[in-house]
Amino acid sequence: MPARRSRRIVGIAMQRLLAWTVRHWVLSAITLLIGCAALGYALAAPPPPREIRIATGTQADSAYTQAAEAYAARLEATGFRVRRVPTQGSVENLDLLRAGRVDVALVQGGIADRARDAGLESLGAVFHEPVWVFRGAGQDAGGLAALRGRRIAVGPEGSGTRALAFALMAANDLRPDDVEALPVTGTAAAEAMLAGTADAAILVTARLAGAVATLMTRPGIVLDDFAGLADAYEARLPFLTTVRMPEGGLSLADNRPPRPVALVAPVASVVVPEDTHPQVVSLLVGIMQEVHRPRTLFSAEGVFPNTLAQDLPMNADAERYYARGRTVLQAWLPFWVAVTVERLLVILLPVVGIALPLIRFGPVLYTWQMETRVWRHYETLRRIEAQAEATRDDAGRSALRDRLEALEGRVARLSLPVTYRRHVFALRRDIAYVRAQLAPGRHQAVAQFDDASEAAA
Known part of the structure; x- marks a missing residue:
């Protein structure tokens, strides 16, 4: 009962x-x-930030500065506020990224370290940066080892050029104190060589104009050809690949250079913090494709940007974008409208x-x-x-x-x-x-x- x-x-x-x-x-x-609805709002990603801080070079004619300016112009056209942060180069760019003082930066291959730079991710490689080794008149052409005791323009502290120059010298059993390292690069390095205050210059740049064009047109200044040693450099420094400047690549009218020249080159990558908003990632990769897809002297059309040879982990949203392209909404609607609709x-x-x-x-x-x-x-x-x-x-x-x-x-x-x-x-x-x-x-x-x-x- x-x-x-x-x-x-x-x-x-x-x-x-x-x-x-x-x-x-x-x-x-x-x-x-x-x-x-409250649950959906909590699960939805917050809207993208309205301001993006981007690292730019201090030299107006550098490849980094020009690429960063191209990104900034397109971001501003989309409706973002862009704050440009001048830097000395890749090493400083990584420092600023780790400190959270910039949101986007270009970084030279071989500079980043996965353990030290944990929390940073790559959006893809965007262009080759050939290494140009120029010697003054009377300098021996016996490889970098022949520059022992010479005055060499290797770039300022914090630059990727300086870091790579020392890596190349180390591969030739040269220590930093075996040479007189001059903290100049670009136009300043070219002027130092022309003035005789530098015996050699190591430049790392994708730009043919400026310092590279100046030094290649001056009698008595020689550009090193890595043809016989490129494979050895790639084995010692795996982030390097061989690129070739064709005969007449600088000037067809003057047939300069008069013969093909083999160069070694790292690739520059766009690096962001790992918590970058997914829609900002998609927008940036789309901008990178617009800027870097065209053919260059060192790459065929469509080679860049790509996900190959990255020092840092690839961003998952960037990988999805490379595999599938932009979303339907972002393809047909303005960016901020697409963001609102997706949320x-x-x-x-x-x-x-x-x-x-x-x-x-x-x-x-x-x-x-x-x-x-x-x-x-x-x-x-x-x-x-x-x-x-x-x-x-x-x-x-x-x-x-x-x-x-x-x-x-x-x-x-x-x-x-x-x-x-x-x-x-x-x-x-x-x-x-x-x-x-x-x-x-x-x-x-x-x-x-x-x-x-x-x-x-």
């Missing part, structure tokens, strides 16, 4: 809970939808997922709840009818009539939409039928009929 009573209590409680839930299904549905979709997806079942089953539940408000009175009416059949005394039947009147009053006060009022009228007809069974004197007539039936039998 106690177990059956417990089950009955639990059943009643569940019925009441379900009835309450259905009765308030509109409020529950709205609350659920708001909760789903709204993330927010609305859980809402739609809940709303569709509500739209489908909501009317059914509403109908059930409206009809239940009428049907629950039938249980009371059934009990009154059953007791009327078993009660013969006037006092008991009078009490049943009072209960019936109270039931009819409650039914009359039911507030239902017009569509469901027919159920109220049907219940009131059934109440009238039971009232007729309880009419005074009816039970005597029924009893006399039953007695006559028994006597006849």
